[in-house]
Amino acid sequence: MKTKTLAELSLRISSGLTPLRSNPLFWAGGNVPWLKTAQLGEKYIYATCEHITEEALEKTSIKLSPKNTLSIAMYGEGKTRGNVSILKKAMTTNQACCNVEIDPDKADIEYVYYFLKNQYNELRNLSSGVRKNLNSGDIKGFPIRLPEAVIEQSRLSAVLKAIDQKVELNTRINTxxxxxxxxxxxxxxxxxxxxxxxxxxxxxxxxxxxxxxxxxxxxxxxxxxxxxxxxxxxxxxxxxxxxxxxxxxxxxxxxxxxxxxxxxxxxxxxxxxxxxxxxxxxxxxxxxxxxxxxxxxxxxxxxxxxxxxxxxxxxxxxxxxxxxxxxxxxxxxxxxxxxxxxxxxxxxxxxxxxxxxxxxxxxxxxxxxxxxxxxxxxxxxxxxxxxxxxxxxxxxxxxxxxxxxKENAELESLRDWLLPMLMNGQVTIK
Structure with a gap:
């Protein structure tokens, strides 16, 4: 196992922006997905509740984060701060999201996601200021412990991913x-x-x-x-x-x-x-x-x-x-x-x-x-x-x-039991 900071495993780390609400040219009829921290927490984000326009992309400093970006909530009441999700399509975010583009040659994004989920409390404890917010500097320096080879990381995350996929399938059936x-x-x-x-x-x-x-x-x-x-x-x-x-x-x-x-x-x-x-x-x-x-x-x-x-x-x-x-x-x-x-x-x-x-x-x-x-x-x-x-x-x-x-509850309990042991190297996959 090795330890690297998120910055060392990433191509880019950035935060989002909220285009001026009073300017209808930035919002009216927009089709560019715009994400708020309240949505973070589910593993995958496929769609957003709000959208901005192409003009907002052109005339503000907001950036489009590509598919398979990790987004981490830096602000948010209750349990929101420290939540992490994987963006499953290109989208923009507000300034309370820290967006981490993982370098696939250095780390498996699923592994990093599960590691951060396991370190939820540790990540939240980095909060500072009166409002107890995270900042992008803290997130860039956050240590990630992982196997040397990306393929080994993928093998570990595949076990947890298989459980999540079954939970997701059951949920879709019920919906x-x-x-x-x-x-x-x-x-x-x-x-x-x-x-x-x-x-x-x-x-x-x-x-x-x-x-x-x-x-x-x-x-x-x-x-x-x-x-x-x-x-x-x-x-x-x-x-x-x-x-x-x-x-x-x-x-x-x-x-x-x-x-x-x-x-x-x-x-x-x-x-x-x-x-x-x-x-x-x-x-x-x-x-x-x-x-x-x-x-x-x-x-x-x-x-x-x-x-x-x-x-x-x-x-x-x-x-x-x-x-x-x-x-x-x-x-x-x-x-x-x-x-x-x-x-x-x-x-x-x-x-x-x-x-x-x-x-x-x-x-x-x-x-x-x-x-x-x-x-x-x-x-x-x-x-x-x-x-x-x-x-x-x-x-x-x-x-x-x-x-x-009931099956989902049992699967999630199994996943949460396996998660820290896989991330700490107590359990290996052969």
């Missing part, structure tokens, strides 16, 4: 499955083109529509107009318990927070803390056919009300019995045939930003006015046989999704 179900939900329950008795789309084929006084709109014959509360059988308040065994707090549980809901659904991590609750509170334990809904939190751009289904496969992802935190609420339905119908209906409501109108504030924290919402918001309720048909279609797809999420 496609969820998109398919959302499309089907909208087709059946929003556009009312569910299959009629002949297997043709109901409304498009002339199915009878009747005016509903509650909804003030037409719905298919045989459907009901009611409130969300008419679907709900019971709710369970959350619990936070204690961090350790204490007195009668002896029941060990994993506690789902609002921050874990995206992970349960497949778009983030699940880091549910381990807690201890009172034995008498076993009625708060989550069961299959429950839902967990976030009722406090959110942000100016994100409403409260994120939802996750609880199934046998979801519970199998945890080591202990599961509860939700007191910033969430668990509910169950009167009829489990409507389980996925309710789930995707709620998600449709959330995606269309309707829940922003049902929030209040307490001490600066947004709260979902849950009781008011479910007792006043009108919905169209399909017949049970149609809800059951949707359930039968979605159920195996959800099982597959949760199986892949």
């Amino acid at each position: 496609d499955l969820d998109a398919m179900v959302k499309t089907l939900y909208a087709y059946w329950f929003v556009q009312f083109d569910f299959p009629n008795e002949d297997g043709k789309p109901y409304k498009t084929s002339g199915g009878e529509m009747v005016y509903n006084e509650i909804l003030k709109s037409e719905i298919p014959l045989g459907w009901d107009g009611n409130y969300l509360s008419d679907w709900i059988k019971a709710d369970k308040t959350g619990d936070w318990g204690k961090e350790a065994l204490q007195g009668n707090y002896t029941l060990q549980v994993d506690c789902i927070r609002g921050a874990d809901i995206n992970g349960l659904n497949g778009t983030g991590k699940v880091a549910a803390p381990n807690r201890f609750i009172l034995e008498k509170n076993t009625h708060k334990l989550l069961l299959p056919f429950d839902f967990v809904i976030e009722i406090s939190g959110g942000s100016p751009a994100q409403s409260t009300g994120r939802i996750s289904v609880i199934t046998e496969e979801v519970l199998e992802r945890f080591e202990h019995p599961v509860i939700c935190s007191n910033f969430c609420k668990a509910i169950s339905l009167k009829n489990s045939s409507y389980f996925y119908n309710f789930s995707y209906m709620w998600q449709w409501i959330y995606d269309h930003e309707i829940l922003f109108g049902w929030e209040g504030k307490t001490s600066g924290i947004k709260n979902l006015l849950f009781d008011a919402f479910v007792t006043k918001y009108h919905v169209a309720m399909p017949p049970e046989n149609l809800a059951k048909k949707f359930y039968d279609f979605v159920s195996p797809l959800q099982s597959k999704k949760q199986t892949l999420l």
